Amino acid sequence: MRKILALMSEYRQEQLRVMEGATPERIAETGDYFRHLDDCISGLKPTSAGTDVAETMHAADFPQALGTFVSRQLVPGYTRKRFDYEQFVKTRPVSNYNPHTDYQSRAGLDDMEWMGEKGEARAGSVVDAVARPVQIEDWSKQFDFSWRALVNDDLGYFQDQAFKMGQSARRTKEKFVSRLYTNATSIARLVALGALYWQSGQLTTNRISEARMAFNQRLDARGEPINARLKYIIHHSGLVDTVRVIRQSAFIPELATNAANVIAGDFVPIEDPYIVGVAPVLPWWALADYRDDNIVPFVLAEWSNMPNPLIIRKASDMESMTDIRTGSSPISMSPMLGDYQTNNVEVKVWDTWGTYIDDTEGNWYDTRGGYYSDATVA
Numbered sequence: 001m002r003k004i005l006a007l008m009s010e011y012r013q014e015q016l017r018v019m020e021g022a023t024p025e026r027i028a029e030t031g032d033y034f035r036h037l038d039d040c041i042s043g044l045k046p047t048s049a050g051t052d053v054a055e056t057m058h059a060a061d062f063p064q065a066l067g068t069f070v071s072r073q074l075v076p077g078y079t080r081k082r083f084d085y086e087q088f089v090k091t092r093p094v095s096n097y098n099p100h101t102d103y104q105s106r107a108g109l110d111d112m113e114w115m116g117e118k119g120e121a122r123a124g125s126v127v128d129a130v131a132r133p134v135q136i137e138d139w140s141k142q143f144d145f146s147w148r149a150l151v152n153d154d155l156g157y158f159q160d161q162a163f164k165m166g167q168s169a170r171r172t173k174e175k176f177v178s179r180l181y182t183n184a185t186s187i188a189r190l191v192a193l194g195a196l197y198w199q200s201g202q203l204t205t206n207r208i209s210e211a212r213m214a215f216n217q218r219l220d221a222r223g224e225p226i227n228a229r230l231k232y233i234i235h236h237s238g239l240v241d242t243v244r245v246i247r248q249s250a251f252i253p254e255l256a257t258n259a260a261n262v263i264a265g266d267f268v269p270i271e272d273p274y275i276v277g278v279a280p281v282l283p284w285w286a287l288a289d290y291r292d293d294n295i296v297p298f299v300l301a302e303w304s305n306m307p308n309p310l311i312i313r314k315a316s317d318m319e320s321m322t323d324i325r326t327g328s329s330p331i332s333m334s335p336m337l338g339d340y341q342t343n344n345v346e347v348k349v350w351d352t353w354g355t356y357i358d359d360t361e362g363n364w365y366d367t368r369g370g371y372y373s374d375a376t377v378a
Contacts, residue, residue: 080167081237083178083271083273083274084270085174085178085270087268087270088232088234088287088289088290089177089299090290091301092134092300092302093302094135094301094302094304094354095304097303098135099135100135100301101134102131102134103131104132105127106129106220106221107220107222108220109124109126110124110222130221132299132365133356133357133358134354134356134357135357136301136352136354137352138351139172139173139350139351139352140348140351141168142348143165143347143348144344145338145344145347146343146344146345147337147344148343162347165347168349169349173353174274176353177298178274179274180298181285181297181362181363181370181372182274182275182283185359185361185362185363186361186363186364189361190370193367195214196214197214197367197371198372198373200374200376200377201377202377202378203233203239203242203246203373203375205246205252205253205261206252206254209263211230212266215228215229215230215371218295218368226295226368227292228293228295228368229289230266230267230286230287230288230371231267231268231288231289231292232267232270232286232287233268233269233284234272234275235282236271236277236282237272237273237275238279238282240271243269247267247269249261249264250264277375280378281374281375281376283372283374284373285371285372286372287369287370288370295368296365297365297367298355298364299356302352302353303352303353306351309349310351311347311349314338314345314346314348317340318337
């Protein structure tokens with residue numbers, strides 16, 4: 001803190017010299033003010049012994065907002081990409097933090113058998129339903145603001161922090177969903193299943209067709225054919241134009257022939273801005289739609305009592321008091337006043353979510369709904 005005061009003192013004195021043309025007396029007076037503040041905090045401990053300073057956001061985090069906004073406008077921040085994962089992830093409401101287990105039926109009954117004259121029917125068998133436990137966890141981030149910073153904020157720098165906290169919650173959940181299929185264990189699970197679940201080819205019309213035919217050959221736990229349709233292509237941001245060409249071409253764009261493009265409008269592309277790759281090795285995934293054939297690739301568990309992220313503020317421990325100048329009416333106090341000791345205003349963004357928990361299949365709820373390409377082959 002004392003180092004910060006020293007830097008602030010030097011900065012303010014230099015500002016007076018350059019921008020205001022102040023007298024030497026005025027500059028010296030400013031230095032005296034900061035030395036007085038330094039004397040006041042000398043020897044004070046930031047918090048109780050053995051603990052860190054309470055603030056998670058200091059003046060140094062806002063050098064422009066608190067120090068160099070002299071003249072004078074706040075430029076709007078960037079707009080961000082949105083990852084529309086809701087299209088292919090099934091939401092699973094849960095009531096508490098304990099594991100909740102679904103039981104998924106993955107096969108029908110045995111075929112019947114021919115029975116000759118006076119023959120007896122043999123006993124059939126039932127394939128047990130597969131347990132699929134899901135569990136939620138807490139996700140949060142705390143921000144502490146100086147009361148002075150809020151009061152001095154004449155540019156509105158802090159006014160949109162609640163909106164940005166909401167964006168942070170959304171972005172974190174998007175990255176969580178992206179990792180459901182990009183993590184190494186989930187990828188290894190598809191590779192282990194063989195050629196009907198993965199390939200090495202870069203994204204082309206023919207390779208999407210190969211993936212679609214792989215879905216068309218899906219089998220249940222008894223090895224019986226089931227309905228499974230490729231619905232979504234999840235792709236790297238560098239493949240946006242490739243996907244557009246494939247979807248808009250009447251003929252196969254990679255071939256110099258008039259062969260019909262049979263997949264042009266038969267899939268939904270979804271750009272995942274968090275997929276990592278360097279051109280030309282840009283991986284992609286194909287997924288089924290759980291609404292079509294009850295094949296659920298991924299589940300996102302959410303606490304039923306918290307359908308949206310919350311922004312909460314720590315209540316102030318200060319109360320209104322009598323005006324010491326008049327001894328009468330209470331002073332009007334802002335509801336945003338912080339704590340008694342430091343005047344810090346503490347806020348937190350909080351959400352809860354989770355997914356299927358397993359150590360062997362990554363986060364695939366049902367691998368029959370997935371397909372992967374590492375795009376290492378041209």
